[in-house]
Structure formats: C-alpha cells, structure tokens
Amino acid sequence: MAVPAKTIQPADLKINLKNGGLRFEDFRQDTLVASVSKEDLVEAVRHVRDDLDGRFITSTGTDMRTVNGNYRISQLFALDAQRQFLVLYSDIDPQSPDIPAITGLIPGAAWAEREVRDMIGVTPTGHPDLRRLILPDDWPADVHPLRRDFPIDERPPAAPENKVRINLPPKDASLFPIGPFFPTLEEPTFINLYVHGEQIVGMDYRGFYNHRGVEKLGDSELTYHQIPALAERICGICGFVHSSSYCQTVEKAAGITIPRRAAYIRTLLLELERIHSHLLWIGLACHFIGFDTLFMQAWRIREPVMWLTEYITGNRKTYGMNRIGGVSRDLPFDAFERITPVIDKIEAQSAQVVDAIVEDASLRARLEGAGILSTEAARSYCVVGPTARGSGLDIDARRDHPSAAYDELEFEVCVETGCDIWARTLVRIRELLDAIQIVRQVLKKMPSGPIVAEVDEITPYQVGVSGVEAPRGEVIHYILTGPDNRPYRWRVRAPSYNNLQSIPAMLTGANLADAPISVGSLDPCFSCTERIQVVDRDSGNVRIYRQAELLEKFLAKGR
C-alpha cells in the first residue's frame, strides 16, 4: 500500500496575507483546524488548493452567536496524499453576514455556498448563482432554519413569491424538463435540459425536494447515541456508511479508540454493502439502456447478500449495528462458515455477469464515448468515488483516509482513464470483485475481543471530520461537539452532492438519448416517475410523454 506523504504540519499552513493570514488553531489526530479572516479567505483557499494540493470537500455554516457572537463558515479540504483533513474556518460578524465566494476558484463549491446562504444566511459575495438551493419554493426569504434561534417545530408562513425560477434556455434552444421525478431512477430531481434538436446545449437543475432537515434534528432534538439510527436512514442503499462515518466522526472528536473487532465488523458490513450496491447499479445501468435480462440477473445475484446481512445484523438494510465506540452486536458464532460459501457463489456468478458485460459489443458501443467527464472537469467539480476514478482521479477514502480496519487490509484502488460511462462501469465491476476479496481478508483476520468501547462524557466544541468510501464515493461527516449530550453542528456531505454538480459538464454537447444513462452512471441517490413534460418554448404547447413512450425513445438508440 502507498506510503502517505509527509504530514502537513501547522507551520506549512503559514502564509503571509494582508489581514492576518492563516492562524493554526487545533490539531487532533488527522484533522488540522485553522482560522482565516474573511478578507483573506480567497487567497488562503488558493494556497490550500495549489500549494498543499487540497481537495475541496464542502462548506458548512454554524451559528456560533451564543458561543462567540459570530457565524462560523468552515471550508473542509481533504489532503489526500498526507491522509489529513483541513478545516479552514472564518468567523463572520452577524452585522455584515457575507463572505467572499470561492466558487470562482473551485466550481465544485457552488452548491455548498448556496446551501450556507439558505441555512445560515451568510451570503457568498461574487457567487455566480445566488438562487435558493435547499429550501422549498414557498419558504420566506429571511428565515434561515439552521440558525440556533429557529425552533425545530416552527412552521413559517408560506411565501410563494420566492419560487425558484428555472433559468430560461438561450434564445434558439428549447427547454426539455426531466422531472421533477427522474424517469428511470424514480426519485425526485428536476433537470431542465436546453436542446437544439437532439443535442443538449446546457441545463439548469433544481433538486432537494426530499430535504427533511436531519442536521437540524441532530443538533436540537436527538442525542449523540440516537443519531446513528437517523444517519443510517439518510440513504436506503448505503446507509451503513453514513452511520459509520457519523460514529467515527464523534469518536475522533471525543478521542475514543474502538476495539479492533468492532473495526473489522464495520469493514465487513461496509464491503457487503458495496457488493450489493454495485450489483444493484449494474442491474439499473442495464435497465436504463434497455438490457432488462441482465438487470434481473444482477439483482438475483445480489439477493443472497441481503439475506446474509439479515442474518448478521437482523435486517437486510439499515443494519442498526453502529454505536459510538463500536458495534452493538457480535458476529454469530457460525459466521465464517455461513458467509464464505455465499460470497464464493456471488463471486462465481458476478464473474459470469462481468464476462457477459465486458464482451457485449452492443453494450460497449452504447456506453463508450457517452457521458464524458474530463479529468479536469472531474477535479474542478470535486467529484468522488467511481465517477472520479472513471475520469482518472486516483482517490479512494479507504486508502487516503483509512478508517475502520482498512489500514490493515490489502486492496486495489481501481482507476480507469476513459472518462466515459464505460470507464465508470469498469471501475464498479473491478470494485465489486475486489470487495469480495476484502470480505475474505476481513473474515480471515477477524480479531477476537470486545466489540464496544466505554464512552465517557464528550467534551464540547471539538471538531471531528471523517470520511468513509461509500459505493457512490466518499461520504463526509463533520461534527462540532456541543453541550447537552448532542452535537452543536452535524454536517453530512453525501457523494452525490458533488457528483450531481458535474452533470452540466457531462451533458453539454451530448445527445438527448444519452441523458438518462449519463445521470444514471453517477449512481445518484435521489425518488418516482409518472410522466415528462416537453414544452415547446416558441408555441408554449405542452406535450406529455408517458413513461413508456419516453423509455421507447431512450431505448431506440440502444438498438
């Protein structure tokens, strides 16, 4: 396994800037915390991006008015080569709630900065698109739900005048709205494509119809030990990565070391989750392009993984095993004997399916050269997971930010340089077969011992950042511990948050029939479809396509 580069020390952070520059604040385990005045922020971010090779993760806003009178806006970076995280925060005076936008430097920061404006009310000045992102269309303009003085059960009066306007297409292009329910993924998202005939020339996005405010619940209602149950329900496919990431974050902030056996059990479940998720995606991808035979077969092969997790954890999904300090139940006594034959069978059957996919000329012709995301675009939109690795970015949180038992296991980071859907497919296929090997190693090396560590009271106002490689990419949880046995701020960054932002780069110039599989190739997490409206902009006529008609259109290209 690659040896990490020399760790970045506080001294490396020092740069001379006009307004005080970077001030080092805290260093715990692998997380560096530094502060910077808002006037210096853009230069500091440039320094981190260019000189330290920092990869932007997300921005997060915290209402610290009751603690130090300010809003705190933190920029999270991953220093992958050094296996570190960097939290760069600026304290913002509530009298002038604004902060220079960094989207100009890092296009992938666009959503995160809009979210900070929605939730905390600190405006990123110079941001190219200041429309609302997360809040619903009828939410009042000056109400920011993540401020501490906003009660959790408050229902502000409806203000429909704040409806988010979809940007209109250029004069000679037509608008092709997909959504608000995405046809093939059956999840709510609203992609408005601008088309010249069959060619896509641009797009506008509106999503977050499923935003339920779990972060607010976490910092005002639930306790540290209850949040894993909520965190696990953020995703219906890769929920365990969220509860693992949350628990690790708290463990880091509180300085808890979990028993090795617990770490191995977490790794086992994370990899079983990857196996079922990648098989699910292979099936769905085939479904998107009209190859339903393989869709059914991939899901058939996946089913025994679900039975296995039901046997280990008590449920086929939402395993409910994670506790702060370890896991809640030990492996059954006959786990080794039960798991081994099942994964052997899955390996043999997956190999058959993979063989069929890789050799299938029509499948390859359909996916090669479609949904291209260049390496530069992948880097600037800060995409993660198979989307990044399919575009030649060598990043994987399992190796770069090892948690659970990944530091003691051998595995390959699967990178492909094709930058198209075919490359993303190959990455997932290799990862699927690799995950089976990891499960074998975990079972072989499984240490004995306790499964949960003692947890004392957690000191307030400590920062923790933790990443776990989900099947879709790296899941990041950030925490600022608080009094009252609950986090002061809990921030979740799911991989699709960054991957979805790369859709414009992927679709512009592409063919309309490639849109569903291109979006699908990100394996995004969105919800169900009934119909699509096509509005002819010049005549204003509305034509309704039923799902069947639309699928017919998408499938026609595959023939």
Added chain:
Amino acid sequence: MLKHTISELKEALICLEAGQVTLPYPFQPHPPEGEFRGKPVLNSRKCMSCGACANACPARLISIQDNGSIRTLSFNLRRCTFCGLCRDACPQEAITLSSQFELSTVTPEDLSIHAEFGLVNCRECGKVIGTQRQVALVKDKLQTCEPGFDDTGYVDLCNSCKRRAFIHNPALLMEVKA
C-alpha cells in the same frame, strides 16, 4: 458478429442456469433469518416503567403518562424504525424485537402497546415516587445489601422527604461524620 452472438449466448446461459428463483410468498411463509429486528414486544411482567426506553427512542414513539394512581407506558409502533435502542436501554430486559415483520393492518390498535402500573405515593407528602414494581425492586435489591445498608425504611419516601428524614436522624448523621 460472431463475438456478439457468443456474448448473447453467454447471457442466455446465465438465465437458464438460474432457473426460477422467486418464491410463492405470501402463500408460502418466509421466516426471517437469525436474530431479526422485527416488531418490539414488551414483557409487562418484567417492565417497571422506568422510562429508559422512552429516553432512548430516536423516533419518540414511547410515552409515559401518570393519571391518578395509574402510570401508562405506551408504544405507538406505527412510527417504529426497529433500531433496537429501546431493547438496549432496558435494564430489565423487558423489551425484545420479535421476528414479526408483516405488520400491515386495518386496525391501528394492533400497532400499539399499553401497559399500566400502579403508582406509589410518598408516605409523608403524598407525591408520586414511582410505580409499585419500582419500589418493590428497590426493596429486593436492598435486602441483598450488607447489613447497615439494607434499611428499607426510607424507600417509600420522596427525595425531599428522604432528605428531611435523614437530617433528623442523629444515628445516620453520626455515620456520615465517621
């Protein structure tokens, strides 16, 4: 062309090998695996209604209410997420997660649990101090303590009356001084 035909044959073979994999559920029952986390079941003989489960429940579906001389513990299982935190929190091991998962019903009462417990009042001031079972449990526990710590005379007093009784008892005060 030949290559294409070969890959199609391979795909056909995968399907043929698999055969029929679906089960005739629900006509044939399909019991869950291992220690399944299904519908929570309360053993009301073990429960002392301490409320630890209500504190632990992230979905806030467990409530405790006092009405006259009766304390009611109720579970609204329509909101249950089967996380098992109530079971983990229970000091009496009164909650188990059963293997019941077919919970759809037309009578919502099927998804609620109610348990009623008699309350004990402070013998001095009459304030509620707990349920009869809690008081009995404390008495039982005290009887297993070393001599000198096994005095059950203060059990049926509320906290403030206990403090008052303690201060006015010179024998106990002597012990603290020593």
